[in-house]
Amino acid sequence: MSTIVTLPDQRTATLPKVSYLNKEYGLKSWLLTGDHKRIAVLYLISITFFFFIGGAMAGLIRLELLTPPSDLLAADTYNKVFTAHGIIMVFLFLVPSVPATIGNFVIPIMVGAKDLAFPKINLLSWYLYVAAGCMLLWALVSGGVDTGWTFTTPLSTHYLNTHVVTAGLAVFVAGFSSIFTGLNFIVTIHRMRAPGMTWFRLPLFVWSHYAASILMVLGTPVLAITLTLVVLERTIGIGVFDPTKGGDPLLFQHLFWFYSHPAVYIMILPGMGVISEVMSTFSRKRVFGYTAVAFSSVAIAVFGFFVWAHHMFVMGISSYSALVFSLLTMLVAVPSAIKIFNWSATLYKGSITFETPMLYAFGFIGLFTIGGLTGVFLGSMGMDIHLTETYFIVAHFHFVMVGGMLMAYLSGVHFWWPKITGRMYPEGVSKLAAVITFVGFVLTFFPQFILGYLGMPRRYAAYPAEFQVLNVFSSAGASVLGVGYLLPLLYLTWSLKYGKIAGSNPWQATGLEWQIQSPPLTENFVETPIVTHEAYDYEWLESKKENEVPTVG
Amino acid sequence: MAEPQHHDEPTKHEEHIVSPKIYLAIGTTLLVFTAITVGASLIDLPGDLNAVVALAIACFKMTLVVLFFMHVKYSSKLTKLTVAAGFLTFVVLITMTMTDYISRAWGRW
Amino acid sequence: MDSHTLAAQTSETAHIEHEHPPFLRHHFASVEQQRETATFGMWLFLLTEIMFFGGLFCSYLIFRNWYYPAFVVASHSLHLWAGTLNTTLLIISSFTMAMAVHASETRVRKALIGWMIATIILGCGFLCVKAYEWHDEWVEHHVPGLNFSPQGFLHGTHDYPDDKLQLDMAEKTQVYFSLYFAMTGMHALHMVIGVSLLSFLLFQAYGGKYVNGHVAPIENFGLYWHFVDIVWIFLFPLLYLISRHQ
Incomplete structure (x- = not known):
């Protein structure tokens, strides 16, 4: 099955005269565009902006935790900083990261469509995202929020004098942005596929986005109504969550986690899609067990709705219910493990090359596995009672979200960068950045597992002196990690002008998006492609190259 | 969850136009059952039967609206x-x- | 191979131009595909609406079990006639909306405009009755947070002389009214949005649109309108009916 392919001669590649980037000029042609590729670029810019704001907050947190007393930041400032970090990273970076940028760019091309099903709603989704971002920035500069990203009642409704309402509404609006993205994807994948593009010829990237979109559409509205109730409770004082009026704060937790647990799958599933593409392309093999990987995405989405109360084991829910949720939580490990095993099996006897996206993908597999396994610890009730609200939790979800999702995001950005811009990133420095990110990440978050196991609670500005050594390791790692994230920002920007011309298919990948010019035309395909080959069929690619007959595009 | 292996190539047949007679019949049925559910609420039924009857009628009305007014049947x-x-x-x-x-x-x- | 040479080759063979109706967007192959896509999108949106109201219905179920006496007594203070009238208005408006879709499908402009106007009037009628009820509850001090008082639930009423609650349970009626206002408020907000959208569509239909085979906007608005009707079909028994005789 594996075919060794030499990369095409890039010296002869030229930038196409017409592409989506130069079809029209001017700010207006960008701000009023319906083109999914331009909207993806708009998303890419705005998400990067918020990522670095959230990252700066993380930097402040780690600086404060360098020393045991609360000296750099006062305790209430620290609360605001970690809240800002959480809200920005979760709602403005992780949830839209891969879907709204890379997914927006490549999904219509992968299924062989000219655009997403609803271009205007796609644009509206970006505007909602920007509006949410502005509201949140306003909440931050006008005094901050200190509820934590979870808006826990009655803390958020009764005891805080910060900008909870503004932040809550910002998350509400961001939620609608995410609903519209998910809705657009589902409709596009169902209705806009090119002739011959059956469900089992779709790249796994599309499958994982389909699963994540289901979660976006079904989960997010519950968050919307929950936050609406919080805002109403804070402003006019209705009593659904307020125990003094007969309400139940645990009900808030149920409704909040009904969305927010599936939300972690909204965040990770698109990343898993990226890994499937990258693994296959750089081992030049069809993804092992395509069907299993495809259905494991859907299984993760379905199971995701049955496990939310494992966030609530120590909150006073019934112990019988906790037992049920603990058991169901174990189920999620199964499809996640299927994916990891199948990616590893894909590597077996493949012709592996170590380009930057592949390095990030390896990072993903290692770190996500650790993050996932510690999730099994936390899903078992006995361990959870010991470890909850400690740095073990912090380390666990950062391994999944940063070690997993952010690695996958960077992998995807590097992988599709030639397609998006038409130019290559510099390979040497980007490999260095991937390694720096990995080392910095492990140095930052591995000590936190130990800290949490030793009992250091999360969300405090101060800690006992005995924890300092590990915290210094963690903060040192954070600065390395910061370098790892700044480097791509610099060299990717540099490559926009000075990068080598990529040509249409620099990786010799099989997806439809690689069979068209880079950057693509506004309408993607000159004529509707007719798909005759399976996904990841490298022999088809070979014969296509030999015969030079354009079967696609 | 929408079943993933379901093949749904856009169909080419003309949209089914529901006749006004059906709309009128459904609308009348809905009004009749509204009257029935209000009437049932005024009678003291044993146990939780009042709630069961009211919600069963609501489900029935919803089904009618979804199937016919919202064309799901077609x-x-x-x-x-x-x-x-x-x-x-x-x-x-x-x-x-x-x-x-x-x-x-x-x-x- | 270099893809813009490919582009040059294929653009000559190029695509056959069909008779494109003006409302067919460029990325769809046919009107049917566009219409089915739009309808599917609308259904997915309604899915989010189910879950949006679902959170409220779930809360209602839990609290009604917790504070059963308070929910029964508080429910007695609503006007059954207003709820019944509103249900009737909404069901008739659903019928008129279905007829508007039919008029658009059969391309009869006058009928389309007439049915749409009827729907708008019925929708506004619903909102007026709802506003009357809310005003009544304000006067009775039943609005949680703003002017709530449990006094009315302590001594029984003219119609229900047995409705005497202990003070701690009487205060729990506030949860009932919190949910009542959240649910009917969200529903009314959807009605307001619906009436506004419909007025906009009416304005366009007046200009001659939607009777040339371009049914999708009317049809999808109809789906939205029927959905709002369904929400009320459940709110009516839950809030008004099921506690009448307890």
Whole structure:
């Protein structure tokens, strides 16, 4: 099955005269565009902006935790900083990261469509995202929020004098942005596929986005109504969550986690899609067990709705219910493990090359596995009672979200960068950045597992002196990690002008998006492609190259 | 969840136009059942039967609206699955939340 | 191979131009595909609406079990006639909306405009009755947070002389009214949005649109309108009916 392919001669590649980037000029042609590729670029810019704001907050947190007393930041400032970090990273970076940028760019091309099903709603989704971002920035500069990203009642409704309402509404609006993205994807994948593009010829990237979109559409509205109730409770004082009026704060937790647990799958599933593409392309093999990987995405989405109360084991829910949720939580490990095993099996006897996206993908597999396994610890009730609200939790979800999702995001950005811009990133420095990110990440978050196991609670500005050594390791790692994230920002920007011309298919990948010019035309395909080959069929690619007959595009 | 292997190539047949007679029949039925449900609420039925009757009638009315006014009876399998997925997730929300609320008073095990 | 040479080759063979109706967007192959896509999108949106109201219905179920006496007594203070009238208005408006879709499908402009106007009037009628009820509850001090008082639930009423609650349970009626206002408020907000959208569509239909085979906007608005009707079909028994005789 594996075919060794030499990369095409890039010296002869030229930038196409017409592409989506130069079809029209001017700010207006960008701000009023319906083109999914331009909207993806708009998303890419705005998400990067918020990522670095959230990252700066993380930097402040780690600086404060360098020393045991609360000296750099006062305790209430620290609360605001970690809240800002959480809200920005979760709602403005992780949830839209891969879907709204890379997914927006490549999904219509992968299924062989000219655009997403609803271009205007796609644009509206970006505007909602920007509006949410502005509201949140306003909440931050006008005094901050200190509820934590979870808006826990009655803390958020009764005891805080910060900008909870503004932040809550910002998350509400961001939620609608995410609903519209998910809705657009589902409709596009169902209705806009090119002739011959059956469900089992779709790249796994599309499958994982389909699963994540289901979660976006079904989960997010519950968050919307929950936050609406919080805002109403804070402003006019209705009593659904307020125990003094007969309400139940645990009900808030149920409704909040009904969305927010599936939300972690909204965040990770698109990343898993990226890994499937990258693994296959750089081992030049069809993804092992395509069907299993495809259905494991859907299984993760379905199971995701049955496990939310494992966030609530120590909150006073019934112990019988906790037992049920603990058991169901174990189920999620199964499809996640299927994916990891199948990616590893894909590597077996493949012709592996170590380009930057592949390095990030390896990072993903290692770190996500650790993050996932510690999730099994936390899903078992006995361990959870010991470890909850400690740095073990912090380390666990950062391994999944940063070690997993952010690695996958960077992998995807590097992988599709030639397609998006038409130019290559510099390979040497980007490999260095991937390694720096990995080392910095492990140095930052591995000590936190130990800290949490030793009992250091999360969300405090101060800690006992005995924890300092590990915290210094963690903060040192954070600065390395910061370098790892700044480097791509610099060299990717540099490559926009000075990068080598990529040509249409620099990786010799099989997806439809690689069979068209880079950057693509506004309408993607000159004529509707007719798909005759399976996904990841490298022999088809070979014969296509030999015969030079354009079967696609 | 919408069933993934379901093949739904856009169909080429003309949209089914529902006749006004059916709309009128459905509308009248809905009004009649509104009268019945109000009437039933005024009678003292044993146990929780009042609630059961009222909600059963509401479900029946909803089914009529979904099938005929919203054309689901004449729609593709995909639409039917979508509607089903919505109600299924709603049921998951309620049942899984109720596992906590029902058993909270049972104490420890 | 270099893809813009490919582009040059294929653009000559190029695509056959069909008779494109003006409302067919460029990325769809046919009107049917566009219409089915739009309808599917609308259904997915309604899915999110189910879950949006689902959170409220779930809360209602839990609290009604917790504070059963308070929910029964509080429910007695609503006007059954207003709820019944509103249900009737909404069901008739659903019928008129279905007829508007039919008029658009059969391309009869006058009928389309007439049915749409009827729907708008019925929708506004619903909102007026709802506003009357809310005003009544304000006068009775039943609005949680703003002017709530449990006094009315302590001594029984003219119609229900047995409705005497202890003070702690009487205060729990506030949860009932919190949910009542959240649910009917969200529903009314959807009605307001619906009436506004419908007015906009009416304005366009007046200009001659939607009777040339371009049914999708009317049809999808109809789906939205029927959905709002369904929400009320459940709110009516839950809030008004099931506690009448307890």
